Amino acid sequence: MEYKKVDDKKSVFLSGKVIPDSHFLGDEKCKECHQQEFEAWQGSHHDKAMQIADSASVLANFNNQKFTSQGVTSTFYTKGKDFYVNTEGPDGKNHDYKIVYTFGLTPLQQYIVQFPDGHYQCLRTAWDTVKNKWFDLYPDFKVVHSEWLHWSRGGLNWNNMCADCHSTNVRKNYEIGNHSYNTKYAIINVNCEACHGPAKEHVSQVEKLGKKYVANGELHMTSTTTPKELVDECARCHMRREQVSDVFNFEGTLLDHYYPQLIEERLYHADGQILDEVYVYGSFKQSKMYQNDVTCTNCHNPHTLKLKFDGNKLCAQCHVPEKYDTPKHHFHPQNTASSKCINCHMTGKFYMGNDFRRDHSFRVPRPDLSLKYGSPNACSGCHKDKDDKWAWASFQKLFGEVDSIHFSDKLASGIANEPEGHLNLIALMNDKHQPEIVRASATKVLSNYNVQNFIEEYIKMLEDDSPLVRGASVDALSLINTSDYANYFLPMLEDSKRSIRVKAFFGLGAFPESDIPNTYRASYEKVKKEFWTQINANSDFVGTRVRKGDYYIKKGELDKAIYNYESALALDNVNDQIRVNLATLYYNNKQYKKAEETYKDIIKHVPEYGAAYYSLALLYAELGRDNEAIVQLEKATKIMPKNTRVNYNLGLLYHKKQNFKKAEKSLILGLKTEATNESLLYALAFVYSQSNQKEKAKNILQKLVSLYPNNEQYQNFLNQL
Incomplete structure (x- = not known):
């Protein structure tokens, strides 16, 4: 069997073939020629995986x-x-x-x-x-x-x-019909061939050619592997990711088998530091180390997995110790824990109870960002008796102001959803000097500001040189259930990376198969197989069943969408986000009784979840059960006092019931949160006009005319009064 690297510029549809277990010969066979490497590996974390x-x-x-x-x-x-x-x-x-x-x-x-x-x-x-x-x-x-x-x-x-x-050469073999597995592997642990690939061809060539043997690319992770390629090859297991292929068979590149988790809320801190269990890849790709071709094996022995040097000697491989390994730089007593490079630039966190893992983004401590966004910093992290204000004051005293703009300054404002954060995200997306994962993350996070506002930006990113950015752009545009972007998604069916192709196929969900142009028909059929391979292989995950449901929503097949959401809920019956979406599906499919029961179920499980009361109220209002809708909206206002849509709908219902005082109260309450909210102002003007309070109505309408001079409706309404 031949295993070929993929040319990044060409569309290549990979075979997807499973490598037979017989092609993996085991570490004892490797030991015959590679005694030193075998002894280093023996007893390692890989050996004992x-x-x-x-x-x-x-x-x-x-x-x-x-x-x-x-x-x-x-x-x-x-x-x-x-x-x-x-x-x-x-x-x-x-x-x-x-x-x-x-x-x-x-x-x-x-x-x-x-x-x-x-x-x-x-x-x-x-x-x-x-x-x-x-x-x-x-x-x-x-x-x-x-x-x-x-x-x-x-x-x-x-x-x-x-x-x-x-383990090595794993085939999960999941069967969704009966939720069963027939998982197989060639070798129980992470042996030599898990990283270097199956040895059968290599050994055959060596035995055949002897001293005339010349490596022909049949092995992976060798001395000829480039630094960034090596990071990607290690990342297969050292990153949080979604799997794209059915099995990993060494074909293609990382993005033909997996798509990495980007920097997002709840998984990373707003500035990109590790938060949840995201492993190493996502943080290392943020670093200047990675950008400058530092790779995993510069610090870690690839076989023992241990660090190559102790203490600051590791960093001194590249960073001049006379400049950095001195109190003039770190301002701590020499040869103490506080003087270690990693304790300032590579802080960490405990996972799984006792497993301390360091953040591989190698960053300067930023107490100022801690004050703004609550992200950690090494200074107050070490000085437990001090706070972030002290840390920032000390930083400025020792180092002055921050002397360079780091991507975290912009990314954090976007992840924190600040009013102008979208401008910073757009700047990061378009700045090709920034790390690829940062640009892709900014692209993904921008969707939190409403994708509809940035269509042109996203369309431009679909042709970006970075496949991560292209993938994030497809994901964002796919949030819109429309076929409007089909002409942009169709060429991406021929993207060089399988993970991007299957994302494009999902994005095309709302586009009728019968309308696929002949020029893309063959590619469409091939990617269709890739897409369903991914879905079927990963249907033991709740998220995959939800994605399958979302695909059917795009297709307009609500019965199938409901089936898959119900299937997802069967795997995780306390996942109330699934319930919320399922209730909406029931509602859209006119299954009102099931929708009502599902919203009530959410309220039972999570009584503090205000959105469930709000959604149930809208359902009641749709069914003409106004009194019940008002009860639920009143509950929602207590849980979500800053949600102006609740105030707006409650005001409309009170107006409908001719209870103008309560309508006024609800709308004014919303305006205390958002004083220039157009919908609230117009509704309040209407309530005043209907309750013989014309002067108040005129005042509100004059404000609307001032704020929105292009809307003739407000001027006409004012003239009528």
Whole structure:
């Protein structure tokens, strides 16, 4: 089998073929010629990524140990040579489960249990290999047994959350019909061939040619791999991403198999620092290191995975120690923890309870951004007895003002949804000197300001040199359920990256297949297969079932959309965002009773979710049940006092009921939040005109005429009075 790199400028439809397990010969075969590399790899995190549970691999204490967290008591014990746990199962009752695999090495080790239908589940309770104790991965997070996040369900499922990166040549083999797996792998752990590719052809060539052998590209991640290519190849497992292909088979590039998570709220801080568990790629691509061709192996030994040097010697490979490794630069006592480069420029966070991971964006501490956006900074992060005001004052005293504009100054204002933040995002999108992931993230985040306002900007970005930017632009325009942009999406069916092609296909959902031009028909049919391959392979994820539903919404097939949303809710029955969308679908499909029941269900689950009361009120108003609508809107105003749409609709309903005083009160309340809101002002003028308060109506209309002089309706209304 031949594995070829893809020319970035050409459209290439990859084979998608699965590499036979027999092409992976195992690390013992590699050892025959690469003894030194094998010995370095042996015992590493890659070597111990996954093991069969036995007396050698299990590090935890299973000597009838009890551990209690969040009201659940687990007992760890042995039976003969086997390891067991008695803990809460998917039915809320305790059961005995056999440990079949271990996961990881240090600072924690997890344990895997086999469930019916090919499911393998990772226990929520893990073993701290440093402190030698059991601990809860999420001690402050209560999870009910029926939730997707329960260890026995999707959130800690090995097949879809872990396997692809912890073993070699993984095929998930998910069957949506019965929600089952037949997951296979060639080698249980991350062996040599997980990174370098299957060895069969390589070994065959070496054995055939002997000393005449010359590498012909059959191996990956070699000394000839460019720095940025190497980062992408490592990123396959070291990034948060969506999977595009059915299996990873070394064809093409990263974006032919995965699309990375961009910098967004709840996953990253507003300035781009790590927040949720996003791994390394998204932060490293922000860095000047990456832009200047520093790659993973400049710091990490590729086989042991350990750092190449201790302390500041690692950074001194590139940064002159006489200039940087001195109190004149870092203003801390030499040879202390405070003087280490990484503690100022590479802060970190604990994940999974005890796993400290550093932010790879390598940034200057910015206490000023902490004051504006609540993002962390190394200064107050280390000086626990001080606050961000002190940190910013100290920064200015030591270094003066910030001496260069960093992308975070602009990105943060956009992620924080500041009034003028969209201007900064547009500037970042168009600035090709900025990191690619920053430009793509700015493109994605701009959609929070209403895509309809930036159509021309997005259309321009569809032809950007960066595939990440193109992908983010397609995603943004696809939020609009229209076929208006088909002429822009059609050429993208021939994009060089599979991840961009399938996004374009989704964007074309509202465009009738029968209208696809002949010039794109062949490409459309090929990408159609790629799209459904992605959907079917990943339908064990809630988000994929929702996306399938959204595709059918674009197609106007609401029954199929509802089916897929109901299917998504079956996987995660506490996901109320799905319920909100499902209720809207029921409403649009004239299934009013189901819509009402669903909104009530949301209110029952999340009584503080104001949007559910508001949506239920609109439903009641549509059905002519005005009194019930008013009750729900009154509740919504208490939960969402700043939501002017609630005030507006409540005012209209009170006006309809001839209760002019309450109508006036509601509309004025909205104007306290948004004094120039056009809809509120017009509605209030109408209420005054209908309740014999013409002078008040005139005052409001004069204000409207002043604010919106091009709207003749307001002047005509004023003239009538």
